[in-house]
Amino acid sequence: MKIAVVGSTNMDLVYRVPHIVKPGETLHSTKHQLFFGGKGANQAVTAGQLGADVHFIGNVGEDNFGQQIVENLQNKGVNIEAVQQVGATGQAIIQLANSGENAIVLFPGANFLVTPAQIDVHKETIETSKVLLLQLEIPIQAVEQAANIAAKKGVPIILNPAPAQIISDALLANVSILTPNETELEILSGMKINTDEQLIQACTILLEKGVKAIVVTLGENGAFYMNASERGYVRVNKVEVKDTTGAGDAFNGALAVAQCNGMTLKESIVYASKVSEYVVTQMGAQPMIPVSLKVNER
Template sequence: MKQQKILVVGSANTDMVIQTDHLPVLGETILGGTFFMNPGGKGANQAVAIARLGGKITFICKTGRDVFGHQSHQLFEDEGIDTSYIFSDSKYPSGIAMITVDHKAENCITVAPGANMNLTPTDLAKARSAIDEADIILLQLEIPMETVEYVAKVAKKQNKKVILNPAPAQPLSEELLSALYLITPNETEAELICGQKITDIDSVTKAANLIKAKGVKNVIITMGSKGAFVCTDTICELVPSYKVKAVDTTGAGDIFNGALVLAISEGRDWIEATRFACKTSAIAVTRVGAQSSAPYRNEVDVFNPEK
């Protein structure tokens, strides 16, 4: 099978992470945490995950003309990502995320998007050839909605497989939903899209079908430690997660999405692709950081944890 071309359009941030015993409550100051910086951003995390798994990947984003932007660009090239359409913004700084991670691997995140929110349809028009050449396109919502909608609209006209990871959660237009080959919300995002509270298999099945009724061809709802629920025209099934000792869940959803898209590009069926994504993200949560936690293909191939 000819290797398919994958395009990721999304955000690139620098993550500033502090590890603490517990997450602070309102007004609380915590001392004694360990600090480090990592490259992040949902789009960048997904692009790096795909590259490390062997995908043929082009990434479109916008960074500031600052040290963080220069570092990001160099890191993408080092990962083997096509950086031909990474734009440099003279007005806004590169995106920054402030992340606190507790001893249970739970986190809270605040993002200053900077140049990410200035990635415009005009920029994407300049990168039209990347859209034209792609077989699969992966999008998220840390860039302007009008840009996401522009890419989806152009790609739909060419019958591309458009996949949306609808995070962070926000309302989605029917026009955008109808352009999607696949959407991959978590439980909270799924509830926002369809209005159905998710508490068990029956409710997640109803939620997935309500989302499909809005025009999306396929739905995969990620459910944390429970796994991922796959709903297509032929199957509705929960793929269980793998049991590991989590250290940091930051970026786990992005690693899942990158691995899922890579597996789809290789022609795997829905269950096999989702199982591959669950395995890849299971490895990621045993490591600290977002992009830095993304495993390489050989690591996933030999990983055989308990389900």
């Protein structure tokens, strides 16, 4: 189950607050913690812990945070041969409310120094993978280059279009599974979504642009999926939420593992939901995942 992940790494600085700070408001934080993060690294670590052969392509800084991130990736089963050290490590400043909700400010650092040329150096890693997993915390040109390489070799591409932004039709046309949340889906489709009918219409717009399948993550309401032949909801179990940071990333990492293992789209979503449910009961975006959640290879 070889998975190539092209994306970001961060050090997360988490501040516990009574509620998410409002404009002009000053809050006292009751607790401060450091966690490993970055959407790309979160997804890679999840997939690695679930038994996949994960190869990460991206940057960390030439600093202590960068070295700690590299060691953490290795310790959690991720191949780091394509990780470059340059500049300052990316950071995420996270407010974590007592409700479990979060708000995040990103300093991209070395993540924004990932280039198409760097992706080309590791072309073979992408071409020989069973799935390519992408997000949008590195320059879009690097994301597009990775997608082009994979598409030419017929490697399935899972794109998590976060942070939310407009992306080109050319990139969308290469995507096998697009995994937006509701906000990201509204931006990509150009329409507001308040009803089931509008949700279907928004997904249809993206399918018509060439996306093969869409999985819309709906938080505690589960996920909605749609492709040319089927659509439906996958509901999730109620759990005691400690920290929602990285829940979507865990979902994407597990989804990639499930797809590598030949599961159907719905089976993959059910499996990814179980992994995500576990992650929100733990602190940090990269908790240790129990062996019981590993997928059995088919």
